Amino acid sequence: MLVSYKWLNEYVNLEGFTAYVLAEKITRSGIEVETVEVLNEGISGVVVGHVLEREKHPEADKLNKCLVDVGEDEPVQIICGAPNVEKGQKVAVAKTGAVLPGNFKIKRAKLRGEESNGMICSLQELGMEGKLVPKEYAEGIFVFPSDAAVGEDALTQLNLDDHVLELGLTPNRSDCLSMLGVAHEVAAILSRGVKYPEVSVETASEKASDAISLKIEDKEANPHYLAKVIKNVTIAPSPLWMQTRLMAAGIRPHNNVVDITNFVLLEYGQPLHAFDYDRLGSKEIVVRKAKQGEKIVTLDDQERELKSDHLVITNGIEPVAIAGVMGGANSEVQADTKNILLESAYFDGQTVRKASKDHGLRSEASARFEKGVDPNRVVPAAERAAQLMALYAGGEVLNGAAEEKSFEPSPAVIQIAAEKISSVLGMEISTDDISSIFDRLGFESKQDGSSFTVTVPTRRGDITIEEDLVEEVARLYGYDNIPSTLPVTKTTPGTLTEYQVKRRKVRRFLEGAGLSQAITYSLTSREKASQFAMENSELTPLALPMSEDRSVLRLSLLPHLIEVLRHNLARQNDQVAVYEIGSVYLSGGKENQPNEKEHLAAAITGLWHFHQWQGEKKAADFFVLKGILDGLFEKLGLNSQIEYVQSKRDGLHPGRTADVLLNGQIAGFIGQLHPSVQKENDLSETYVLELDLSILMEADEEKAAYTTIPRFPSITRDIALVVNQKVVAGELKSEITAAGGKLLKDVSVFDVYEGDRLEAGKKSIAFSLKYLDPERTLTDEEVTKSFDKVMKAVSEKFGAELRA
Known part of the structure; x- marks a missing residue:
């Protein structure tokens, strides 16, 4: 609502209060005054002029030579290009030395050889918006009524010597969408009366x-x-x-x-x-x-x-x-x-x-x-x-x-006690002050002891209950006059839950490993919603989707993470590693809300910094991402409970994909995107993982165990076993560990070879075996005896042979 200060003054006496002071008081009472606009700001030297003569400029068809009386001893000549300028008009004239909006100064000038001493102005040139100018003057100068006094300040005649207050009204204050409504508000603030226009119709x-x-x-x-x-x-x-x-x-x-x-x-x-x-x-x-x-x-x-x-x-x-x-x-x-x-x-x-x-x-x-x-x-x-x-x-x-x-509108009648007002505001307000505020608002009130029966006029449709009256009393009493007090209550120190602590640990580890956090939409398309989903579930559609691309809730985080990779690679960022912790939504049926589960997903592609040889970056591969995952499990104390089992999943490479098992339960998967998916998304080799975070968070953390630094040396034996290509390295490792006895402390894979030097259908897997007794130095005979047991076990179970 735009409120003219001069117009408002016709309904309520504003003497002693400038537009800026008034704006401050209105704002403090609960209605925000967003701006105070000075209509004549930066304008001076504009008067009402009388066009005495007008003729065509001898050297320009579109210019007019006008003789204009501006209230001085002699009329002045002004060259004007407005198409509607005519003899006898009263017009706005910016005299020589005048200043127009934008600090545009009017000087004597010669236009096509004719002297011009000023400027005949349009309303737009005086700072008015073109859309507000009457259509007849939209393309030319403004013409005053014939009774306008020559030489008088044109800005006063146009009411531009005014301030306009812009009120930022909330929907409940529709009463202030009128000048009389604002007058009632201001009158209540200033403790003054409202003057209605006198209406008498013959x-x-x-x-x-x-x-x-x-x-x-x-x-x-x-x-x-x-x-x-x-x-x-x-x-x-x-x-x-x-x-x-x-x-x-x-x-x-x-x-x-x-x-x-x-x-x-x-x-x-x-x-x-x-x-x-x-x-x-x-x-x-x-x-x-x-x-x-x-x-x-x-x-x-x-x-x-x-x-x-x-x-x-x-x-x-x-x-x-x-x-x-x-x-x-x-x-x-x-x-x-x-x-x-x-x-x-x-x-x-x-x-x-x-x-x-x-x-x-x-x-x-x-x-x-x-x-x-x-x-x-x-x-x-x-x-x-x-x-x-x-x-x-x-x-x-x-x-x-x-x-x-068909109806007779009646004012609202509300009963309220002074004690109620004081209790809500947390301070004592006297009945005299309350009664005075109701009078200032124009609310008729009857007092019975400390209780009031208030009749609210129909212009204030927002006042219907006791609490509305409390608010009126508070804002007219003055929010600044209400004392500030600290709440008296029991406090509970804030802390993170165990789940939140673990989730923060996950996030910090991944960021420390070089992954950047991504936050993607929970809404996706029907086509992408089921891609890479860990569980079978019906889709959960939105009742009013923004678009087809955002019409259902997601079942996996990976489709949008792949979009993040594609977006970065398209902008020449050739090394991208991102993760997201977010919710997926399993259908709860038509009558129920979806079941929300928190997942962790990650994706890497391009050159990688984890391992560098002679200053060169290593391309992302399965073991880079698996290494990150192993580090995360170690951080969470779950390492001994985790197992990787080769698997096949839609959208992933059939030979480079594994399920992640936690104590035998599938907690997620890790693998390379299928080459067709990579090609479809313009990606090079890309590796991804997704885990059900709730399963990881609920698992028991392994207690840290203290191990002394050994005083005796260990002995290492390396073996390369030739086995059938279908034999899994993890199964071989488990058998070696079981057969090696208590002296075998560690088994690790360090090489896998498949090539021309081996028989077709065979592969070589090399293990490093570490033997140690913390109480004494081992002999070669003891290590050889254990080693022979290992070879016998893997030979019998897997048909393994030592590689020559």
Whole structure:
């Protein structure tokens, strides 16, 4: 809501308070003043001038040579390019030395050989927005009424010596969508009275009810409708003061009749509409719901198709307006209009909101009906508009009105005790202070001891319960006057749960290993939702998806991590390693919410920094990612409980994929993306993993064990075993460990070979065996004896042979 300081001063005395001080007080009372705009900021030296002579510039067809009286001893010559400048006009003249917006200084100049001593200004050149300038002056200079005093300050004449306060209203404060509503608010803040405009209308003997009949078919959507008739109006520009008031409020002037309806809308907050009585096509107004598919051309020249839940104003046959939103072009007030049908009504806010939303059409009227208008201003606003039309359009107001009313609005009555107010605010406020605040607000109150019975006027539809009155008392008493106190309560020191501690440990380890955290959408497409899913589940669709690409909840984190890799590689980042900890959603059935599980996923591609030989980077491979995973399990104390078992999964390389088992339970998987998936996403070799984080977090952590540094040397034996290609290294390792006895302390794989030097279908796996006795030095015989047992065991079980 844009509020003119000078206009507001007509309703409440603002003496002693500048616009800036007033803005501060309004903000402190609960309504934020977002800006205070100085309309004449940076402008000086602009006066009203009188064009005495005007002739074409001898050297330029589009320029005019004007002799202008600016209130000084001698008229001055000004070269003007405006197409509408004429002899006899009163215009805004920036004299030599004047300053216009943008620090544009006016100097004497010669234009095509002719001297120019100033500038005849358009409203845009004086800082007004083009969309607010009356259409007749949009492409040229502004012309003052003929009675404007020559030499007077043009900014004063245009009300540009004003400040405009922009109020950031919350939806519940619709009462301040009018000048009178803001006046009541300011009056309460400043403890001053509100002056309403004096309304007195001289009417003709002819009755309005004889000129128009009224019928309301939907009384719930339109409980009150009033139509007045004003005859013999003359369509002309509205008074300059009214035009400038409208422009300051962000509304473009049109003509006297339309401007009056907009002026009263701003003044009272009650939307009005003026129909051309003769263009209505009948002497009847019928308010009804639209017929499905019925059409109307609105004032913006757009044809709109109506729905059956839209409320329309009709002439008994066809719609002439969408109720509370916009009038129809078929009954628009035009230059030849003589008779006016003035509508003032109360429409249901939800009905107006539905029509406004369906048509994408938001007007000053619909904005007010949606939030709620004062039902008791329907009649006063119509009387005020009729008065102004008689005064400024020369209209003859017919006696009375055609009116139908199915409800009688009554003010809210609320009982509240002073103790309740003091208790909620945490401080003592006297009954005298409370009573004074109610009086300042214009709320009638009756006091019985320390209790109040408060009658809230209908203009404050937001006040309905005790707590609303408490808030009113608090903001008028002054939030700054309410003492600050610390809450008295028991406190509990914050701490992380065991799950949160472990999850933080996971995140820090992965980031320390060189992976960057990614955060991706939980929503995905149906095509990607089931890719790499660890569990079979129906998809969980959204009721109102943003798009097809974000229509269901994900079952895996990997599809979007792959998108992250592709995005980075497309921007020449050739080394990408990312992880994500996030939720996947397993269907809970149609009647239940999905089951949410937290997963960990990671993906690496490109050159990698973990191992470097002679300064060269190593390409990402299965064992790089597995090494990261092994380190993570060691960090979580789960190393001895983990097992990798070769597996096959859709979307992953069949020979480079393994399930991750925790105590025999599948906790996730690790592997290379299938070459076809890599090609589809423009990726080089890419390795991924996904784990059910809840399984890892719930596992028992192995207790740290202390081991002394051995005092005796260990003995290492390396063996290369030739076995069938289908034999898994992990199974060989387990058999070696079991057969080696207590002296065998460690077994590790250090080489796998498959090539021409071996028989077809065979491979060589090399192990390093470490023997140690912490109490003594081992002999070769003891190690050889254990070694022979190992060879016998693997030979019998796997047919393993020593590689020559």
